[in-house]
């Protein structure tokens with residue numbers, strides 16, 4: 001008996017995998033709006049970076065987002081903090097600030113100025129928790145270098161974190177990459193040099209599938225690049241430049257480079273997941289990843305690099321495309337919901353302007369008006385929720401009171417609760433039935449729901465010490481950050497709520 005136990009313990013010890021050795025560089029990649037099924041549907045089209053990751057990486061087939069709404073800012077903040085909005089405070093791309101009577105973005109910062117362009121800068125000040133990069137820098141006294149790159153400010157800033165050496169995003173006015181005074185007082189010279197070569201201008205008149213870019217180097221061209229493969233080409237070129245100029249992965253302490261490819265999202269919104277453009281964008285991202293891996297290999301050696309790739313969210317099919325294949329879905333203008341709430345509250349409590357702000361399904365009621373009328377806020381919420389639930393194709397409504405007191409723990413309820421941060425969230429959250437969009441326009445599509453077309457994402461780790469293969473267990477995006485923390489031998493980020501994916505550690 002004792003011998004049996006000993007043998008079991010010995011076997012367990014042999015099976016328990018040690019964390020891979022520390023990489024010199026963590027290359028953390030997000031493809032903005034990239035459903036898991038783009039890996040399988042277009043598998044035979046991949047010959048470069050994605051092909052390499054699928055062949056030699058640890059590929060999770062059932063990774064999902066565990067929060068609501070499934071939008072860019074939240075996906076990007078969750079990736080390297082391991083925290084859902086309930087702890088990170090990043091409850092959306094934008095939210096309404098009651099005390100200030102206006103909406104803010106997840107990274108807007110009136111205290112910062114744009115560098116390389118005109119206007120207000122952006123910063124991670126609204127992010128309440130640390131990132132993997134922050135923990136690395138805290139552990140080694142700031143010696144690790146952490147850089148974030150994207151077309152979108154939030155997608156560059158939120159994964160890289162508070163202590164990042166720099167975050168860079170694209171500016172439609174100048175056609176160059178910009179940053180903010182949050183990081184430094186002047187752009188590094190390599191960034192200025194990159195911009196001085198007018199990298200965006202070479203795409204004037206460029207074509208892809210049956211699309212043609214504006215012919216002249218102009219603001220119109222710069223704005224159009226986002227919804228084309230050329231936006232991603234700019235990101236890749238800038239990432240290569242950053243790698244070299246910042247000498248990432250070439251000193252004693254591990255560095256972090258976060259790269260978010262934004263153009264897939266802009267294209268995907270316009271045409272939906274079934275359009276040929278989306279396949280083309282995926283094929284081109286595969287090639288760009290191959291180029292980036294080559295540059296990284298040359299400078300650092302891929303054996304010294306840990307690559308982790310994911311997406312911030314998926315996307316719903318275009319409702320009209322779905323209808324044509326006998327699947328459910330449709331569009332409801334957002335006004336339908338605000339009108340229903342205004343009418344119900346007018347009827348019950350007398351005419352007033354009840355709604356301060358609404359964005360998709362998130363409604364903010366005027367709490368000072370409710371207090372002034374000496375009404376019970378929870379009752380007002382319930383009256384509004386009843387009116388909303390009477391609208392066809394409303395799936396669920398969650399009130400502030402419900403979310404504060406706990407909701408049934410089904411997957412939808414859990415995701416909504418994970419997305420709730422009382423000071424920043426609205427009073428009512430409206431969820432539509434699967435495949436239904438908040439939309440007044442006649443074309444295009446979106447994301448944001450708790451359904452799998454929005455939550456099921458790719459997640460691949462690749463590097464020395466990572467055991468290649470397919471992993472079919474259900475896991476969450478929140479699991480990435482604590483896993484990286486173990487590999488890097490640093491503290492897990494402060495709001496991290498996931499588990500360590502130790503099954504991918506080779507022995």
Ligand SMILES: [Zn+2]
Pocket residue numbers: 033072265269447
């Ligand atoms: Zn989007």
